[in-house]
Amino acid sequence: MNGFWFRSYKLAFLLPGLLILVAIILFPLLFTIVASFTSWDAVTPGLNGTGLSNYAAVLQDQRFWEAFARLALIAVATVTIEYLLGLGLALLVWREVRLKRFFRVLFLIPMMTTPVVMSVVWRTLLHESLGPANHLLAAVGIEPVPWLSAHGPALASVMIVEIWQWTPFMFLLLLAGLLSLPREPFLAAAIDGAGPVRTFFNVTWPSLMPVSVGAIVIRLIEASKIMDTIYVLTSGGPGTATETSGYYIYIRGLRDFEIGYGSALSITYLVVMTLALTLIAKLLARFAHGEGA
Known part of the structure; x- marks a missing residue:
């Protein structure tokens, strides 16, 4: 009997925090689902139902699916490189080397940096005319690179910044x-x-395969949410060269205030990413078990 009351007291202490957590997670999700079936925007405020018209528009929105493909490219490429670099650094520090503790702390510094501050610093470094990166290239006789103003270099710049910041996590x-x-x-x-x-x-x-699978899946989840780096570094440009799903949803939902359509984009993105990441996690787990065998 005493044990029952003790467990009840423990649950009573946990219940307020649990209710707050459920409210924080469930209410925004449910509200977004409801809003996705409405025409709420800057012109027609209010939850006026439109049925599945928003989702039909999402399926035909070529810009959204191009942004999604671009996000998949960035996520897969950066996470792969981060894993290889992180594994190499871990193997290096794992063995008995001099200043091992110093290098462990040094490698973690990029991950401790606030993404917005880090992006501002990298934008300064990669500035086409004033940045140190092009000055170093000019010193060895290489033409300046339009890091943030050309399609290929801008996409590569986003990947470089992501790799630099999140390799320490791996x-x-x-x-x-x-x-x-x-x-x-x-x-x-x-x-x-x-x-x-x-x-x-x-x-x-x-x-090491079980740990590798967990690290890769966690990083894929985080990489699929990239937003602040792109917002500060390139603002999705030049054109839509670095625009990802999250940034496009921000444009339609918050900048253009198309709340109904932005909500439909968000729910579609959530469903597709959940299915894709679940499939990837299962494939990686199957591969890990094969390696273990």
Whole structure:
């Protein structure tokens, strides 16, 4: 009986926070779903129902789907590079090297930087005429690069900034995974005469695969929400060269105040991203189990 009352008291203390959390998550989601079936905008305020017309318009909105494809490219490319760089740095610091603790802290600095502040700094560095990046290129005889004013360089600049900021996240998780690996498989590999390369591909990487899958999925989820970096760095330009789904939803929903259509874009984006990330997570988990076997 005493145990029952003790558990009840614990639940009573947790209940207010739980209710607030549910309200914060559920109310905006439900309101967005309701608004997506209306014509609410700057001209016709109010929740006037329009049925599925907003969703029919979303399916025909070529700019939205182009932004979605661009987001997929940025997410997949940056997360892949971040994983490779993070794994390399983690392997470097995992071994006994001098100043190991110093390098661990140094590699984490970009992740500690506020994205908006970081984007402002990078925009200054990549300025076409005043930025240090082009000054360094000119010093070695290379023509200035229009980092933020041409289609290809602008997209590459966004990826560079993302990679610079979030590689430390991969490094941190993968290093934690490496430090938790048991020593016995490595001792057995050394007894069998396996070299560093063979040990990595046959022991280290397969053992690290569960952590790798978790890190990749988490970063894909975060990369799919990229907004502040693009807003500060390129504002989606030049043209729509760096415009992603989140930024396009911001334009239609908040800048143009087409709340109904912006809500339909948001719900469509949420559904598509949930399905895509679930599929990717299952494929990666299946691959990890195959590697483990």
